[in-house]
Amino acid sequence: DIVMTQSPDSLAVSLGERATIKCKSSQSVLYSSNNKNYLAWYQQRPGQPPKLLIYWASTRESGVPDRFSGSGSGTDFTLTISSLQAEDVAVYYCQQYYTTPYSFGQGTKLEIK
């Protein structure tokens, strides 16, 4: 099974500043036949279901603000929020969909400093 590990577990950032969350997979989620990383990022606001933000490691879902960006390949990935807004307070999860069992990171709680 692929284990996803996020860092940090929690993060406090000032409004307008950059937030960076890391995600590491225990094995590569890069599928060589199509050169795609099977890695997604989700945002879960308090009391809400998760929302898909990023897929293929770096493609924004429709309607997601461009301050959210994803990068990385293989086993190391990053979610960056370029300028933190109040509505970005949430828990963020990375997820691999390379193979079952699909697995999520433990989550990173993002708060306002």
Add this chain to the structure above:
Amino acid sequence: EVQLVESGGGLEQPGGSLRLSCAASGFTFSNYAMSWVRQAPGKGLEWVSTISGSDDSTYYADSVKGRFTISRDNSKNTLYLQMNSLGAEDTAVYYCAKDILITPVGRFDYWGQGALVTVSS
């Protein structure tokens, strides 16, 4: 507008059974694989099970294999999760989630609001 509405949650005793339902609307249900993902209180997300759009392939997490059964009725646009031999470790909010293709990809673009299952005596 895509909508996923879970129902059937509640309080059940250890060893008991529950069946969750997820009513889907706003998209052609049979064209998409569907999944259940759960979240224990105050914890992270755990994938539980996936079924293909044509109902011919199912997948389970080891933690529920042999106890839970995923199914769907494409004529009723409804996804199900039959949960047997429930234990305290199954206490969680269960989310119904839509996949992006008829065959499972494992990427979930829409989620329901969730149904709370509590297993306790």
